[in-house]
Amino acid sequence: xxxxxxxxxxxxxxxxxxxxxxxxxxxxxxxxxxxxxxxxxxxxxxxxxxxxxxxxxxxxxxxxxxxxxxxxxxxxxxxxxxxxxxxxxxxxxxxxxxxxxxxxxxxxxxxxxxxxxxxxxxxxxxxxxxxxxxxxxxxxxxxxxxxxxxxxxxxxxxxxxxxxxxxxxxxxxxxxxxxxxxxxxxxxxxxxxxxxxxxxxxxxxxxxxxxxxxxxxxxxxxxxxxxxxxxxxxxxxxxxxxxxxxxxxxxxxxxxxxxxxxxxxxxxxxxxxxxxxxxxxxxxxxxxxxxxxxxxxxxxxxxxxxxxxxxxxxxxxxxxxxxxxxxxxxxxxxxxxxxxxxxxxxxxxxxxxxxxxxxxxxxxxxxxxx
Amino acid sequence: xxxxxxxxxxxxxxxxxxxxxxxxxxxxxxxxxxxxxxxxxxxxxxxxxxxxxxxxxxxxxxxxxxxxxxxxxxxxxxxxxxxxxxxxxxxxxxxxxxxxxxxxxxxxxxxxxxxxxxxxxxxxxxxxxxxxxxxxxxxxxxxxxxxxxxxxxxxxxxxxxxxxxxxxxxxxxxxxxxxxxxxxxxxxxxxxxxxxxxxxxxxxxxxxxxxxxxxxxxxxxxxxxxxxxxxxxxxxxxxxxxxxxxxxxxxxxxxxxxxxxxxxxxxxxxxxxxxxxxxxxxxxxxxxxxxxxxxxxxxxxxxxxxxxxxxxxxxxxxxxxxxxxxxxxxxxxxxxxxxxxxxxxxxxxxxxxxxxxxxxxxxxxxxxxxxxxxxxxxxxxxxxxxxxxxxxxxxxxxxxxxxxxxxxxxxxxxxxxxxxxxxxxxxxxxxxxxxxxxxxxxxxxxxxxxxxxxxxxxxxxxxxxxxxxxxxxxxxxxxxxxxxxxxxxxxxxxxxxxxxxxxxxxxxxxxxxxxxxxxxxxxxxxxxxxxxxxxxxxxxxxxxxxxxxxxxxxxxxxxxxxxxxxxxxxxxxxxxxxxxxxxxxxxxxxxxxxxxxxxxxxxxxxxx
Numbered sequence: 012x013x014x015x016x017x018x019x020x021x022x023x024x025x026x027x028x029x030x031x032x033x034x035x036x037x038x039x040x041x042x043x044x045x046x047x048x049x050x051x052x053x054x055x056x057x058x059x060x061x062x063x064x065x066x067x068x069x070x071x072x073x074x075x076x077x078x079x080x081x082x083x084x085x086x087x088x089x090x091x092x093x094x095x096x097x098x099x100x101x102x103x104x105x106x107x108x109x110x111x112x113x114x115x116x117x118x119x120x121x122x123x124x125x126x127x128x129x130x131x132x133x134x135x136x137x138x139x140x141x142x143x144x145x146x147x148x149x150x151x152x153x154x155x156x157x158x159x160x161x162x163x164x165x166x167x168x169x170x171x172x173x174x175x176x177x178x179x180x181x182x183x184x185x186x187x188x189x190x191x192x193x194x195x196x197x198x199x200x201x202x203x204x205x206x207x208x209x210x211x212x213x214x215x216x217x218x219x220x221x222x223x224x225x226x227x228x229x230x231x232x233x234x235x236x237x238x239x240x241x242x243x244x245x246x247x248x249x250x251x252x253x254x255x256x257x258x259x260x261x262x263x264x265x266x267x268x269x270x271x272x273x274x275x276x277x278x279x280x281x282x283x284x285x286x287x288x289x290x291x292x293x294x295x296x297x298x299x300x301x302x303x304x305x306x307x308x309x310x311x312x313x314x315x316x317x318x319x320x321x322x323x324x325x326x327x328x329x330x331x332x333x334x335x336x337x338x339x340x341x342x343x344x345x346x347x348x349x350x351x352x353x354x355x356x357x358x359x360x361x362x363x364x365x366x367x368x369x370x371x372x373x374x375x376x377x378x379x380x381x
Numbered sequence: 382x383x384x385x386x387x388x389x390x391x392x393x394x395x396x397x398x399x400x401x402x403x404x405x406x407x408x409x410x411x412x413x414x415x416x417x418x419x420x421x422x423x424x425x426x427x428x429x430x431x432x433x434x435x436x437x438x439x440x441x442x443x444x445x446x447x448x449x450x451x452x453x454x455x456x457x458x459x460x461x462x463x464x465x466x467x468x469x470x471x472x473x474x475x476x477x478x479x480x481x482x483x484x485x486x487x488x489x490x491x492x493x494x495x496x497x498x499x500x501x502x503x504x505x506x507x508x509x510x511x512x513x514x515x516x517x518x519x520x521x522x523x524x525x526x527x528x529x530x531x532x533x534x535x536x537x538x539x540x541x542x543x544x545x546x547x548x549x550x551x552x553x554x555x556x557x558x559x560x561x562x563x564x565x566x567x568x569x570x571x572x573x574x575x576x577x578x579x580x581x582x583x584x585x586x587x588x589x590x591x592x593x594x595x596x597x598x599x600x601x602x603x604x605x606x607x608x609x610x611x612x613x614x615x616x617x618x619x620x621x622x623x624x625x626x627x628x629x630x631x632x633x634x635x636x637x638x639x640x641x642x643x644x645x646x647x648x649x650x651x652x653x654x655x656x657x658x659x660x661x662x663x664x665x666x667x668x669x670x671x672x673x674x675x676x677x678x679x680x681x682x683x684x685x686x687x688x689x690x691x692x693x694x695x696x697x698x699x700x701x702x703x704x705x706x707x708x709x710x711x712x713x714x715x716x717x718x719x720x721x722x723x724x725x726x727x728x729x730x731x732x733x734x735x736x737x738x739x740x741x742x743x744x745x746x747x748x749x750x751x752x753x754x755x756x757x758x759x760x761x762x763x764x765x766x767x768x769x770x771x772x773x774x775x776x777x778x779x780x781x782x783x784x785x786x787x788x789x790x791x792x793x794x795x796x797x798x799x800x801x802x803x804x805x806x807x808x809x810x811x812x813x814x815x816x817x818x819x820x821x822x823x824x825x826x827x828x829x830x831x832x833x834x835x836x837x838x839x840x841x842x843x844x845x846x847x848x849x850x851x852x853x854x855x856x857x858x859x860x861x862x863x864x865x866x867x868x869x870x871x872x873x874x875x876x877x878x879x880x881x882x883x884x885x886x887x888x889x890x891x892x893x894x895x896x897x898x899x900x901x902x903x904x905x906x907x908x909x910x911x912x913x914x915x916x917x918x919x920x921x922x923x924x925x926x927x928x929x930x931x932x933x934x935x936x937x938x939x940x941x942x943x944x945x946x947x948x949x950x951x952x953x954x955x956x957x958x959x960x961x962x963x964x965x966x967x968x969x970x971x972x973x974x975x976x977x978x979x980x981x982x983x984x985x986x987x988x989x
Contacts, residue, residue, distance in 0.1 A: 048383075067952055068955070070777065071776065071778055071952055072955045073765060073778050073953050073954075073955045073957065073960040073961075075485075075957075078774075078776060079774045079776075079777075082774075098774040098776065100935050100936065101667070101839075104667070105839075107669065108669070108839065108840065108844070112840060112844050113847070114845055114853075115845075123759065131668065131669060135669055155792065169882035189909060200567070206648070206653050206664070206668070208664040208668065209663075209664055209667050209668075237654070242569075242570045242652045242654075243652045243653035243654065244648065244649070244652055244653075245645075245648035245653070246648075247540070247953075248538075248954045249538075249648065250647050252538075252542055252545070252954075252958060253540070253545055253549075253569070254956075255956075255958060256542075256545050256546060256549060256551065256958075257549075257550065257551040258545055258549050258550050258551070258569055259550070271956050275755075275956075275957065276755070277755060278755070298408045358922060368668075375653065375656075375664065376447050378653045378654060378656075379488065379653055379654065379656035379660075379661075380447060
């Protein structure tokens, strides 16, 4: 990939070319003390445009997606800046493809990265798509919960998280207490899961079983699940549609399900949340500044803004996810309905970068070969 | 002759050639180039003198049991014929002894199997419909005929929602079974429901092409056969069936190719357990695994192109001899209340009941979902559409621009695809060596997976094609969408126009030319009016394909400005079904009206 020079006057960057300084170490353990990291300094004032790419639900879901609110607040704080949202239909992969083909990357920040996205981007590209946040001081950076940080090179900063759990209809099934339960008779033909190849909750649920049964045992577990008539939809929406229509009484979904159900006065008995084994798989969403950004300092200001207490509280409520920081302003109603598991399961970047492809592809062949 | 007259005459002389050239450039730029970019990943050129082409990814797929099952061994060592023959003999012996079942042909085998079953189901559901529409007269017949194209444009997500509501655990079908005291059936997730959904999409296509052929049947030949002593059944088998067969086979071929490359319906109703080749291509491309995806797509394309080629050879053999259209009179469906009790009328009624359940059930269920709130009927989801229209921000999807864009793109695609399709039809109905090969290549957009085309568009024209010197050729925006839709649609125009064009008596064109008419003039004044029914059918297809297209529209609709109705339906999906189904209902109404208008306007053109 041809690096773009992003040392521009508007960014107010001190020192020499940053591009040569942010290095991606081969062991995937970069960002540590050994490197000479040049820092970006904050200019007196910001002006111009900031383009933030994201997935469509963040700006355009039928409910109250956070996009417009974030734009208005950000422009209030930076009166000479215009924030433009850009929807990337294929998520981060669109930018990975662009970088791989030397096409232009016309965005400064990507919002909505998860650890798998980073693994794929680093696998496909010789140079990092994103800049390390170590070059800029984020005032609110310290508030991010440590167990949600998923990028060893500190490029992606988490801004919210979902916990994958089971949502079930208590009128039809009892609460499953363990993953083992799901392969037993009472749960025969009850579960809707998603395709781990292409769906975030589907992949998280599969990884959870790898954690629970080991990489030598998870396929056996899935064979039992298939024998117990699990159904694998292509996307969370497909499976949730089927769940809403009473097709099956249990679906792999997010632990914040009741926040939404409560907002739209839905029957809470159909929106019970189960944490098998007392666990939930954490799926933090992160944001990062593109290496190709023309105004990286403003990009990092945006990251900092998103991590501030008021914005953390509002995004959590509007995006129906949990905040990634410990200082979010949240009302008690949200706390009551946004459930968190006793124990968090999550694979780190290093483990996934070596194993994810193999696990997913073995899993898919197991399911489709049946 | 005046100057402008001379220019007009020159234009007219070269019109057909110019349209054909423009069509070729468009097809190359928004179809063959993008598809080539993706498919070329399946082969790599190893540098050296001379350079060597490696097709390792293809070989990997062909020797992978997961993909081809029992054929993997054959592909690994194709020359070991005696050993393979021995294996087949051993297997045949085991089957005879009852020790073995059918061999497993992996993902390709399963994909072909479900396509075959789906094609059979589509013919079974579609052909009786063609019989009813062609042979009986009843109020609303023409409108019904127009609407047979409707399933083409319904986004698969809406069809899936409707199917779950109709055939699901708590669906209408199970309610009906319970009322009859029968046990419930669990269809969702089974091959059965996938096949019914494929029939939902494709049976109307079978009906449509067959009715068109039936309306071109020469009744005088039937009368002649009858007067020579043939019974009604005999006359039908010997005179009518041969005239319908090419159309029936067109419907069957298209259905097989579509269902061979199926993917959204399988995933939405069947789940990953019923994965097809296309499901795998999709997943691999989404995960940027180009080599393996391209290898799979190459094989998939080879299968559908081979079928298309075989069909075109057959069609060419059928086209010999010209026939004048002189269809038999339709008989009233309900001449009297008593006539309804005749066996043929009873059979029609039974068919109508099944068809109404399969076609109207899911559509009505979808519409019903758009007005069903948690506490009874509600207009809240339509209020949402109005509110989004009034208050929506720049980056949000609004309903009216979606309607406007859909209609504009569809009209644009129709205007571009009609000349393209006719030009290709003219070319491939001429006598020259290799015209069947050319015909098969021209049918490429039908035979290549939509996902491959979509990704190719992204990697090629959307990102820009490097031209050297820092310049990039980029194609985005409304023009690109119209071009992509037109390329997807023109093969349907060609397939609607080519068979009747091939049956025209060449002497008519020759006389017109001898009397001084240019080639374009002869086409406009002589040929096209005689194949008007085919042109109208092609126009309806072009419109429908444009309105229903999703994959490449999403990719080409850079920014928020050029989204269409199906894109809006997908974007309005969330934790509630309501907003998406309300937008889906809008799509249904707008396009139903459009089809009736196209068919009526087209009908006027046909009659006059």
